[in-house]
Amino acid sequence: MTPADLSLTVLHAVRRAVDEGALRVDVPARVKVERPRGGGVGDYASSVALGLARxxxxxxxxxxxxLKERLRECPGIRAVDITGPGFLNFSLDGDSDGRLVREVLDAGGRYGYSDALSATRVRLLPATEVRAALVTETVLRLLRAQGADAAVGPEGERMAVLAAPADFSLQALGDDAGRWALLRPAAHDHVLAGPPLLVQHERNPLFRVRYAHARARRLLRNAEQLGFSAAYEERVDAGPLVALLGDHPAVLLSAARLRAPDRVARHLEAVADALLAFQHTVLPLGDEKPSAAHRSRLALAEAAGAVLAGGLSLLGISAPDQI
Incomplete structure (x- = not known):
């Protein structure tokens, strides 16, 4: 069960409780699930009960x-616990990571796309200032990735962003660095300094994101030379990487709803950092033979690379296979 599946499952439980007369509330449009915070247990948690209580x-x-009574027998959910003032905590069955990795690999660069906003019509005003124009273009792409009917129109909403400095040149920086400089900061923040984004160094977040994608591709090529391929066969310890991949659809949806491409950029940085910390465990060392763990780690690295490539594509930034 992926986070998106779990969100729909909880939503169906709310609807069932309403239909059965156990709750008298309007069914929300969606239910947010996230990793448990302090005091939580299990794989995911939701505050839906707190929002419905009043x-x-x-x-x-x-x-x-x-809701717990209507959730604990659902396939894919091993246990439901209630913590704190009313948080629902979910422990998923042992193959939840494998299903997530397979879902990412099946979807490729379109992982996280959905029809969540299919009933939404959005019109944005055309913009001429370089940053406003780029943010408008990117927000339209994010909205369409969530199924929205989104376009530029004369009576649309205006993207409120702090303008780029008068001497800012997208051409001088190049498309990739220039886009990152304009899209990575939140709308009310100043654009990033351009020259540091051209340096191939770990202090450069754009370099880390693109390099992490290139490393994922390199790992696949190296594994092929060693005679094995990616297949998620057993659960492996990957630190925060699996959770970050699971969070990707929610990040894309919130970025579209809030007109905030910076959320995607920040998330890609987190995925890249987690992948770069994990990459050293993927390939066999010395005389070690490839095992199920190696194949599983490789599949996870490949999935992370797909998320990085897809996220960069939504920002209009290239994801090279080699750096």
Whole structure:
């Protein structure tokens, strides 16, 4: 069960509770699930019960208990626990990581695309200032990736962004570095200094993101030379990497809803850093023979590379196979 699957499962439980008369609330459009915070347990958690408590006229603990009864027998969920004032915590079955990796690899660069905004029509005003124009273009791409009917129109909303300095030149930096300089900061922040983004060094976040993608591709080529390929066969310790891949669809959706490409850029930095920390475990060392663990780690690295490539594509930035 992926985070997106879990979100829909919880939403169906809310709808079922309403249909059965156990809750009297409007069913929300979506339910957010995320990694448990301090005091939480399991693989994922949701605060949906806290949000429904007041309109339902019940305590959050009561709402959580009602939903728990409708969730604990669902396929893919091993256990449901209630913590704190009413957080639902989910422990998934042992192959949840494998399903996530396979979902990413099946979708490739389109992992995280959805029809969540298929009923949404968005019109953005055309912009001439370089940063506003680029943000508008990127937001349209993000919205369409979530199924929205999005276009530039004369009566649309204006993208409120802090303008680039008068001497900023997209051409001088090159398309990739220039786009990162304009899109990585939040709309109310100043654009990034251009020259540091041209340096191939770990202090350069754009370099780290693109280099991490290139490393994922290199690992696949090296593994082929060693006679094995990617296949997620057993759960492996990958630090935060799996969680970050699972969070990717929610990041893309929130970036589209909030008109915030910087959220995608920040997420890609986190994925890149996690992959670069993980990469050293992927290939066999010395006389070590390739094992199921190596094949699983390679599949995870390949999935991370797909997420990086897809995210960069949405920002209009290239993802080279070699750096």
């Amino acid at each position: 309109p339902a006229g019940r305590s959050a603990l009561d709402v959580a208990a009602i």
